[in-house]
Amino acid sequence: MEVDGFVSRRASAETPGVDSRVAGAAAGAEIRWLGGRILDASGGFVGSLSPRMTAEQDFAPVHRAPPEAPSSVEPDIDYEGLPQGVPASTHMLAGSVAGIMEHCLMYPIDCVKTRMQSLHPEPGARYRNVMDALRQIVQTEGVWRPIRGVNVLAVGAGPAHALYFACYEKIKFSLSDAIHPGTNSHFANGVAGCMATVLHDAIMNPAEVVKQRMQMFNSPYRSVLDCVGSLLRREGPAAFYRSYTTQLTMNVPFQALHFMTYEYLQELLNPHRQYNPSSHVVSGALAGALAAAATTPLDVCKTLLNTQEAQAIHVIQAEATTAGGAVGAAAASSRHISGLGDACRTVYRNGGMPAFFKGVQARVIYQMPSTAISWSVYEFFKYVITKRQHERLLRGDRDGDK
Incomplete structure (x- = not known):
């Protein structure tokens, strides 16, 4: 089935395509498993694994935006007003x-x-x-x-x-x-x-x-x-x-x-x-x-x-x-x-x-x-x-x- 220009295909857990996709995502970030979804360390959605009666798994690749800038880039901090609760000292x-x-x-x-x-x-x-x-x-x-x-x-x-x-x-x-x-x-x-x-x-x-x-x-x-x-x-x-x-x-x-x-x-x-x-x-x-x-x-x-x-x-x-x-x-x-x-x-x-x-x-x-x-x-x-x-x-x- 075609969704957003990407094709969902069935493959076994041992299929090289699945391994390469997961490994590719894991190469740059830690992979976390949450409720049948694969997330990278930043929380980005990589794909999902739905269990089957057989040894096969469905892997649904989902398009996601490029990763955020490296962590060395400082986040935008609202310093004009100090964080709530900061003492007068x-x-x-x-x-x-x-x-x-x-x-x-x-x-x-x-x-x-x-x-x-x-x-x-x-x-x-x-x-x-x-x-x-x-x-x-x-x-x-x-x-x-x-x-x-x-x-x-x-x-x-x-x-x-x-x-x-x-x-x-x-x-x-x-x-x-x-x-x-x-x-x-x-x-x-x-x-x-x-x-x-x-x-x-x-x-x-x-x-x-x-x-x-x-x-x-x-x-x-x-x-x-x-x-x-x-x-x-x-x-x-x-x-x-x-x-x-x-x-x-x-x-x-x-x-x-x-x-x-x-x-x-x-x-x-x-x-x-x-x-x-x-x-x-x-x-x-x-x-x-x-x-x-x-x-x-x-x-x-x-x-x-x-x-x-x-x-x-x-x-x-x-x-x-x-x-x-x-x-x-x-x-x-x-x-x-x-x-x-x-x-x-x-x-x-x-x-x-x-x-x-x-x-x-x-x-x-x-x-x-x-x-x-x-x-x-x-x-x-x-x-x-x-x-x-x-x-x-x-x-x-x-x-x-x-």
Whole structure:
């Protein structure tokens, strides 16, 4: 009888035709017997054997598609959303490693940015551009000077970024499902970035204060512990959070713009959301550059609040003394710059509108590779962790079939 162009023929079990067909299938894969059907190891249907009263067997060859690609080809893994049930510690581990690498690798550029945002730089700390700054710092202050204070940043960046990415992923998926189930919501991405930033900055702000104090030209602190102790004695615990609200004011729009731009670029460059390192690098770099340029004025104010630059405070004290006489002099003697409004006024008095964009070049140069590194490392860890979960599930399914 003719079926799909193939003819079913009767042959005995010893017929060479049957043996050759079965052996041919067995040569490339293990043969399994299941209910009168012959299957290869991948589950493909090779043929069937129906028992007879005689020694003969019916062999019904069935046409089947060519075998799947060799097992060396990786299966398509949906890594964008980690497997269901993966604990938050997975995101926290990936985020922690990403944050530490991001800040530590780009720390010398961050040091240059801090100095270039000084409102009244000393003669030895006036630089034409980022490379000129690095060259001068190394020549005049030593090769290790650009990374002084990196240890406190590494200690702060680990837990800060762990909470940051874990919170971001949780809120992003929960809110996206609530707004548009099964789709990516830019609004959800922005809200998730903002909420994650609140946790991140609460941990990171004290580390930022110590780091920037040690990055300044002629910093008087011998070490991180010396800086922490001096701040506690002279300015009290409030010094570590004097710029917190300003940092939030800067980072909330920064991260909202950053995440929305990154997700938008991913939709353009990587619409299937597969693991694609080049798309993560490009999307992260462009998103970081745009967000950094837009929020530079707030970053200048944050740097001023963290460093309490002596020359800028001296200018404000002189103005207060002139305007208020003895009362103004008494108030100015113990003055600290506090709050975003005070910082904005101080920046404007010391340099006008151009002062709000001091160090914008260094900030963009810092953020582009920084965010590219952060996203690349984070997406890589997500991919590796998801791949291992996927392989464990496959092994469990195979063991269950045995």
